Amino acid sequence: MLLEVENLKKYFQTPGGNLHAVDGVSFAIDTGKTLGVVGESGCGKSTLGRVILHLLEPTGGKILFEGEDITNVGKKKLKELQRSMQIIFQDPFSSLNPRMTVSETIREPLLITKLVPKDQIDRKVKEMMDTVGLAQRLVNSYPHELDGGRRQRIGVARALVLNPKFIVCDEPVSALDVSIQAQIINLLLDLQKERGFAYLFITHDLSVVKYVSHDICVMYLGQLVEKSPAAELFRRPAHPYTQALLSAIPVPDVDHRQERILLKGELSSPINPKPGCRFAARCNFAKPECSKKEPELKEIAPGHLVACHFAENKQA
Amino acid sequence: MKKESEILLQIRDLSVEYQTEDGIVKAVNGIDLNVGKGETVGLVGETGAGKTTVALSILRLIPDPPGRIVRGEILWKGKDLLKESIPEMQKIRGDHISMIFQDPMTALNPVHTIGEQIAESVILHQNLHKKEAEEAAKKTLELVGIPKERYFDYPHQFSGGMKQRVVIAIALACNPELLIADEPTTALDVTIQAQILEMMNQLKRDLGMSVIMITHDLGIVAEMCDRVAVVYAGQIVEWGTTRQVFKNTYHPYTLGLFGSLPDMKAADEQDFDERRLKPISGMMPDPTKLPDWCHFAERCPYRTDECEKDPIPLRDFGDGHLVRCRRCPVPGKEE
Numbered sequence: 164m165l166l167e168v169e170n171l172k173k174y175f176q177t178p179g180g181n182l183h184a185v186d187g188v189s190f191a192i193d194t195g196k197t198l199g200v201v202g203e204s205g206c207g208k209s210t211l212g213r214v215i216l217h218l219l220e221p222t223g224g225k226i227l228f229e230g231e232d233i234t235n236v237g238k239k240k241l242k243e244l245q246r247s248m249q250i251i252f253q254d255p256f257s258s259l260n261p262r263m264t265v266s267e268t269i270r271e272p273l274l275i276t277k278l279v280p281k282d283q284i285d286r287k288v289k290e291m292m293d294t295v296g297l298a299q300r301l302v303n304s305y306p307h308e309l310d311g312g313r314r315q316r317i318g319v320a321r322a323l324v325l326n327p328k329f330i331v332c333d334e335p336v337s338a339l340d341v342s343i344q345a346q347i348i349n350l351l352l353d354l355q356k357e358r359g360f361a362y363l364f365i366t367h368d369l370s371v372v373k374y375v376s377h378d379i380c381v382m383y384l385g386q387l388v389e390k391s392p393a394a395e396l397f398r399r400p401a402h403p404y405t406q407a408l409l410s411a412i413p414v415p416d417v418d419h420r421q422e423r424i425l426l427k428g429e430l431s432s433p434i435n436p437k438p439g440c441r442f443a444a445r446c447n448f449a450k451p452e453c454s455k456k457e458p459e460l461k462e463i464a465p466g467h468l469v470a471c472h473f474a475e476n477k478q479a
Numbered sequence: 480m481k482k483e484s485e486i487l488l489q490i491r492d493l494s495v496e497y498q499t500e501d502g503i504v505k506a507v508n509g510i511d512l513n514v515g516k517g518e519t520v521g522l523v524g525e526t527g528a529g530k531t532t533v534a535l536s537i538l539r540l541i542p543d544p545p546g547r548i549v550r551g552e553i554l555w556k557g558k559d560l561l562k563e564s565i566p567e568m569q570k571i572r573g574d575h576i577s578m579i580f581q582d583p584m585t586a587l588n589p590v591h592t593i594g595e596q597i598a599e600s601v602i603l604h605q606n607l608h609k610k611e612a613e614e615a616a617k618k619t620l621e622l623v624g625i626p627k628e629r630y631f632d633y634p635h636q637f638s639g640g641m642k643q644r645v646v647i648a649i650a651l652a653c654n655p656e657l658l659i660a661d662e663p664t665t666a667l668d669v670t671i672q673a674q675i676l677e678m679m680n681q682l683k684r685d686l687g688m689s690v691i692m693i694t695h696d697l698g699i700v701a702e703m704c705d706r707v708a709v710v711y712a713g714q715i716v717e718w719g720t721t722r723q724v725f726k727n728t729y730h731p732y733t734l735g736l737f738g739s740l741p742d743m744k745a746a747d748e749q750d751f752d753e754r755r756l757k758p759i760s761g762m763m764p765d766p767t768k769l770p771d772w773c774h775f776a777e778r779c780p781y782r783t784d785e786c787e788k789d790p791i792p793l794r795d796f797g798d799g800h801l802v803r804c805r806r807c808p809v810p811g812k813e814e
Binding site: 203204310311312340341342343344345346348349352356367369370371373374375377394397398407408410411412413414415416417419423425426429430 | 525526638639640641668669670671672673674676677695696697698699700701702721722725726735736737738739740741742743747751752754755756757758759762
């Protein structure tokens with residue numbers, strides 16, 4: 164396994180108490196594979212990506228990269244690690260330095276890591292621009308001169324230039340129009356095929372996640388509620404939250420009729436969460452015991468794990 | 480087709496420009512649209528297509544300068560709104576036609592209670608006293624699923640989905656005949672979006688309102704709209720009932736939009752390594768330098784020299800299904 168995460172926790176201290184942003188998440192990603200993470204705003208999916216990259220320090224749990232425990236590493240080792248682990252951010256309008264040209268942005272990681280001899284940096288930048296489909300004439304352009312799709316290509320180039328093994332894609336296409344979104348998704352799929360990147364693909368868009376992922380984790384209030392191979396999850400969603408989430412996608416087909424499962428209320432607070440199932444308050448199947456005992460992830464089919472006391476019963 | 484008498488709003492040849500440092504941006508270029516009573520019409524397209532400009536024109540809310548309505552008529556029950564006086568427009572806004580804006584986080588005034596904000600339009604339009612307006616506002620709150628006890632709460636005490644309900648309550652307070660919803664759920668999570676869409680459908684049925692639904696999401700169009708206009712670079716490129724446009728898609732841009740979507744069914748059947756979406760190549764043309772001919776020509780896979788000669792008119796492909804393309808029916812569509 165390239166990356167393994169065990170019981171990872173990240174709490175934030177707030178005036179109201181401990182905010183459980185990520186609370187006991189475990190999974191593994193292999194080279195060349197994509198693990199999709201879906202969930203709604205505030206479920207902790209972005210925090211998860213940042214903790215793995217050490218942009219935030221974990222509160223508990225373990226992160227293993229190529230079998231090595233990297234949960235607590237020194238500065239020097241961390242710098243080395245960050246060559247292999249990169250991130251693509253959501254918003255290409257705020258994640259690029261407005262004062263740096265395309266080439267300066269792509270070049271910066273090379274200057275910092277000194278991975279490539281100075282006289283070859285220009286060549287490397289050009290090569291990267293070709294890889295992500297940015298025309299050479301844009302080499303001295305500033306971000307404000309470019310549209311969202313091209314800016315996101317710069318973001319991709321910047322993440323790839325150090326030839327990482329693992330990339331966190333944090334909502335990489337959410338800020339883009341559909342036709343441009345499709346261009347970037349194709350780019351990410353092609354790059355994975357050619358270079359065997361492992362992606363942690365964080366998104367709230369369920370149709371995108373199904374398309375790009377091998378496996379999918381569904382997150383709710385800092386915890387994984389379901390984890391499954393992508394096709395299986397859509398065929399047989401077992402957790403009531405996943406079922407509601409999938410039924411809520413508007414389908415672009417006039418003949419599509421489906422019973423929509425409407426959830427009660429909204430996300431409850433992740434600050435000092437109550438014991439028991441965190442979804443119980445909104446769950447249409449909740450029973451008294453749900454708010455007493457916290458459900459654990461149980462395997463209901465090969466590779467398909469669900470955290471619900473009644474998951475098996477509901478599988479018709 | 481709707482009968483003439485049922486038409487509430489009719490837009491004819493609307494053109495809007497913005498004066499910018501880089502030149503004149505032609506945001507809307509000759510749009511014709513009509514909305515019948517009780518009907519939901521979708522305006523779908525990508526960023527910069529001119530959807531919001533159309534909506535703002537109807538309410539005469541285009542910031543002028545830099546914006547300017549250059550041409551056209553907007554007939555509301557036969558009266559041209561573009562010729563109305565400002566006081567007359569103020570009576571129409573919020574009372575007969577109201578609008579829901581995209582971002583509920585910024586559409587509400589943070590220093591007033593939500594109740595006051597709903598009551599404001601009732602007081603203005605219906606000459607009610609404060610106490611009566613409060614009662615009316617509380618009723619509207621319950622209509623959108625918010626307990627009336629929250630009348631005295633401030634926007635920051637509400638979550639995103641609840642704020643959008645408040646915004647909808649403000650829009651509905653005076654029982655408008657036409658509601659313009661500009662990306663009403665784009666800022667919301669999908670389960671909350673489902674709640675809001677369900678509620679809007681319910682309200683449409685109960686109140687018999689007409690709705691103009693502006694969105695970039697074809698799924699929402701399929702679910703909510705009776706008819707749909709696909710907008711590209713300030714023009715309608717395809718117009719028809721939702722069924723016509725979704726089932727007999729003609730325009731290459733509309734086809735491109737559908738092709739760009741990750742197809743959930745294809746993802747089941749295709750091998751992972753073979754997955755590729757079919758994006759539309761290139762980008763939207765520079766709105767300061769729009770060509771005189773087909774705006775989509777430079778991105779169109781079916782382009783011929785013919786396409787780059789004259790403006791392309793909308794042609795009827797049967798039963799009011801209008802398409803702005805010279806080459807349609809598109810070769811290879813039948814496959």
